[in-house]
Amino acid sequence: MKKLRQNDGFSTVYLVLIMSSLIFLIIIAYEAAAGNAASAAAENICLTAGRSVLSEYQPQLYSRYGIFALKARDDDLSEIASYYIGRSCGGRGVVAVSLTDCEVNTERYPGLSAAALSEQINRLGMLCAAKAVLDETDLAALFGSLADSEQVNSEKASQSLRDLNSLKDYTDAEPAYEDPETGELIEEKSESPEAAETRRQARRLLQDYKKATDPDCAGEAPDGGKVLDRAAAGSLPTADLGIGKTASVLLSGGALEIGGRSVLTGEYILTVCSDALGPNPEGALSYESEYILYGSGSDRENAAAARRAVFGIRFAANLAEIFADPEKMSELSSIAASAFSFIPLPAAVFMLASIDAGIRAGEELSEIMDGGTVPLIKTVPSFGSYRDYLRILLLALDNDIKTARLMDIMQLEVQRISGRGFCFRDYAYGFELHAEFDKPVRFSRFLDIGDRRHGEINQIHTYR
Numbered sequence: 305m306k307k308l309r310q311n312d313g314f315s316t317v318y319l320v321l322i323m324s325s326l327i328f329l330i331i332i333a334y335e336a337a338a339g340n341a342a343s344a345a346a347e348n349i350c351l352t353a354g355r356s357v358l359s360e361y362q363p364q365l366y367s368r369y370g371i372f373a374l375k376a377r378d379d380d381l382s383e384i385a386s387y388y389i390g391r392s393c394g395g396r397g398v399v400a401v402s403l404t405d406c407e408v409n410t411e412r413y414p415g416l417s418a419a420a421l422s423e424q425i426n427r428l429g430m431l432c433a434a435k436a437v438l439d440e441t442d443l444a445a446l447f448g449s450l451a452d453s454e455q456v457n458s459e460k461a462s463q464s465l466r467d468l469n470s471l472k473d474y475t476d477a478e479p480a481y482e483d484p485e486t487g488e489l490i491e492e493k494s495e496s497p498e499a500a501e502t503r504r505q506a507r508r509l510l511q512d513y514k515k516a517t518d519p520d521c522a523g524e525a526p527d528g529g530k531v532l533d534r535a536a537a538g539s540l541p542t543a544d545l546g547i548g549k550t551a552s553v554l555l556s557g558g559a560l561e562i563g564g565r566s567v568l569t570g571e572y573i574l575t576v577c578s579d580a581l582g583p584n585p586e587g588a589l590s591y592e593s594e595y596i597l598y599g600s601g602s603d604r605e606n607a608a609a610a611r612r613a614v615f616g617i618r619f620a621a622n623l624a625e626i627f628a629d630p631e632k633m634s635e636l637s638s639i640a641a642s643a644f645s646f647i648p649l650p651a652a653v654f655m656l657a658s659i660d661a662g663i664r665a666g667e668e669l670s671e672i673m674d675g676g677t678v679p680l681i682k683t684v685p686s687f688g689s690y691r692d693y694l695r696i697l698l699l700a701l702d703n704d705i706k707t708a709r710l711m712d713i714m715q716l717e718v719q720r721i722s723g724r725g726f727c728f729r730d731y732a733y734g735f736e737l738h739a740e741f742d743k744p745v746r747f748s749r750f751l752d753i754g755d756r757r758h759g760e761i762n763q764i765h766t767y768r
Contacts, residue, residue, distance in 0.1 A: 342401050342743045346761050349401075353388035354737050354765035357381055357408070361767075362731065364722045369576055369714055370428050372767035373415055376732035381408040389739060404758075405740040413766060415731035416541050418707040422565060424733070424767060425572045425707075509644060513655045516662030519615035519669070529583075529590050529603025532716075536588065537601050541711040541728045549599040550705065553613060553697045570698035573710055574691055580607045581675060581690050588716040593694050596709040597701060611669065614693045618668045621680060622661035633657075734766030 360381075361372045374381070386406040393403050413420060537543065577592035578584035583603075589595050594606035597613075626632050633653070640652035647655075668678040672690050679688040680696070698706060711728050718726045740760045 342741070342757075343759055346401050346739070346741045346759065347763075349389055349392040350737055350739050350761045350763050352392065353385050354735075354763055356388045357385050357735070357737075358765055358767060360384065362718070362726065364718045365714065365726070368717060368721060371421065371424055371714065373728070373731040373733055374735075376410040376415065376730055378408050378410055378735075381410070381735060382406055385737060385739070393741070401741045401743045403739060404742050405738075407738045408735045409738070410732035410735040412736065413732045413734035415728035415733065416544055416711070417733065418545075418704045418711070420733040420766075421711065422569060422703065422707055426565060426568050427768065428572065509647070509652075509655060512659055513662075516659040516666070517619065518662075519612040519619075519666075529607065530588065531603070532589060532601035534601075536716065536719075539727055540715060542599065542708050544729055545708050547599070547705055547708050550597065550701065553597055553700050566699060566703045569703055569707060569710075570695055570701075573698055573706065574695060577710070577713060579691065579694060580610065581673070586720065587713075588720060589713070592713045593698070595713065596706050597694070597697055599705075599709055610694065610697070611673070613697055614672060614690070615665050615669050617680070617693060617696065618665035618672075618678065619658075619661050622664045622668075623657060626657045626661055636660075734764065737761070737763045737765060 358372070358374065360374045362374065365371050365373055385408050386403065389403050389406060393401050542548075573593060573596055577596065578587065578590065579593040580591045583590035584592060589601075589603055591603045591607050591610075594603070594610045598606045598609045600606050600609070626636075636653050636656045637649065640647070640649055640656055644652040672678055672688070672693065675690070677686070677688040677692075679685045680692070681687075715726060715728055738760065740758065743757045743759070
């Protein structure tokens with residue numbers, strides 16, 4: 305009987321030890337599960353709070369351009385985030401957490417970032433249809449054809465231009481002077497009449513060549529337009545980024561990086577911005593697309609530069625077409641050999657071809673600026689309106705430059721619509737969120753880990 309009681313004592317101690325260990329394991333599992341649940345709850349709370357903070361975007365910028373940006377005041381955004389997180393925390397239960405600290409940092413997502421703005425532009429839903437149209441018209445092929453035309457012109461004209469320079473030297477060294485009263489050329493006695501006539505013909509041919517190839521002779525830029533106020537120009541994103549005017553779109557570097565990003569940015573610009581044929585009479589600038597191309601504060605200067613560029617495209621295309629036509633080249637060679645025998649044949653043919661191409665380019669420019677269509681290449685007859693030529697120029701412009709100037713237009717327009725100051729430098733496209741939480745420990749006296757557990761959440765929130 306005594307032995308039986310002794311065994312019962314051992315069994316009781318054994319059971320107590322087993323149950324204690326089991327209870328301890330349950331407590332540990334409970335606390336671990338509660339910690340994971342609290343961490344997941346804090347993560348979701350911060351996600352919701354971050355999205356709520358992103359809802360503080362600039363309304364006029366979104367309604368006019370579909371672009372999201374929020375005021376980059378970290379202290380104010382931290383208060384807003386703390387409010388949303390605090391309202392979602394608290395309560396009683398396994399996942400109860402409390403916020404101890406919250407910080408928002410917008411430094412990595414500045415409003416002046418052209419790359420960040422391009423990400424939003426590329427994701428805009430309204431560009432899906434535009435991209436399908438671009439795929440059909442194959443802008444890359446069109447631009448490639450233009451580049452091929454330039455190459456053909458360059459190869460054909462290299463020797464001709466050298467001869468042409470010699471011809472200019474010949475006409476410049478004229479043994480004659482102009483009568484100040486009558487304006488007539490008075491020949492010196494040292495030159496024969498035949499030589500004088502030859503020089504006059506050469507000079508006349510050069511004048512015709514210069515006139516035909518000068519885009520300013522093909523008409524003037526449209527009247528009117530606006531000039532940007534200096535104070536407003538000084539606060540634009542391009543001023544902050546140090547981006548000046550563009551003298552030549554083709555030399556800006558964009559032609560070397562033609563891709564989906566550049567195509568979509570250009571198409572977006574044509575969708576939301578005005579141009580010389582469809583001006584914005586209420587805007588700070590009437591010709592917004594031309595401003596993005598050239599960056600002058602004068603509508604008239606930008607429009608004139610765009611006209612010269614369109615003329616140059618048409619001239620290059622016409623000249624390439626002439627060079628590729630054997631019958632036309634044979635005809636020009638015959639004319640050059642018979643009428644201008646005193647000029648090296650390559651130079652004479654080049655000048656005659658250029659005169660022909662320039663005259664046609666001037667006529668085509670007038671038709672384009674009247675709202676007509678002049679196909680760039682015959683295989684795509686529907687592609688040739690003024691906006692199509694702007695599309696080509698935008699494609700050739702460096703993407704960061706056109707995005708920065710697009711920000712200029714957006715800033716000016718939002719300032720006009722809202723009636724308040726708006727500067728991209730004061731805005732951001734996202735932020736980093738850092739939040740710290742505390743959670744009560746239910747069985748702290750058994751676990752010896754203190755009565756509260758500490759954790760932190762780090763998240764990135766951007767407009768997508």
